[in-house]
Amino acid sequence: MPIDHLSLPVASVSRARDFYLKALAPIGYKLFREIRPDGSTPDSEPYVVGLGTGLKPDFWLQPGKPNPGAHVAFAVNSTAEVDAFHTAALEAGAKDNGPPGLRPHYHKGYYGAFIIDGDGYNIECVHHDFSANQ
Incomplete structure (x- = not known):
């Protein structure tokens, strides 16, 4: 079974909510x-704030001491969504930690x-094209 949900401690729930609503909008995330x-x-x-794309939230933000270096990856259906996430996140104030592109070492x-x-937090958006591995 896949992971049902994830919760991250953040210094300011409202600041993090506002950031993620902008950064994750291109991949369909909304406030639940x-x-x-x-x-x-x-x-x-x-x-506590819960965001998600389906019928329920799967990404929660709660007050607490952040754990810098933690890594969360959001899987999407296209490279265009990866590109749009990266652009939206940078426009919302994130720091670039690796531009959109192929990572053949994975x-x-x-x-x-x-x-x-x-x-x-190291936040990633990823598209897997498994047909490329054939």
């Missing part, structure tokens, strides 16, 4: 859920792009 502490107001800092059809987000 914001959970705030009891008694808080609608404009207070969310406690496998012949591995096309990925890497960025570093505001908390130091």
Whole structure:
């Protein structure tokens, strides 16, 4: 079975939410859920945010001490989506950690792009063309 969801600790949930809504929009991610502490107001800092593409969130952001160097990869259906993710992430304030392109040292059809987000996470978007391995 695939991984159901992942949660990352971030220094500011609202800042990370805003970044990921922009960076992941080209690959279909949207806001599913914001959970705030009891008694808080609608404009207070969310406690937990869930993003996803399907019927439920699979990428969660929560307050905590970031773990720079952690690596998360989002699989997509085309190289164009990888390119669009990379552009959107840089426009949203990420640092480039590897431009879109083939990474044949992983496998012949591995096309990925890497960025570093505001908390130091290494975020990747990847398309696997397994027909290239034939």
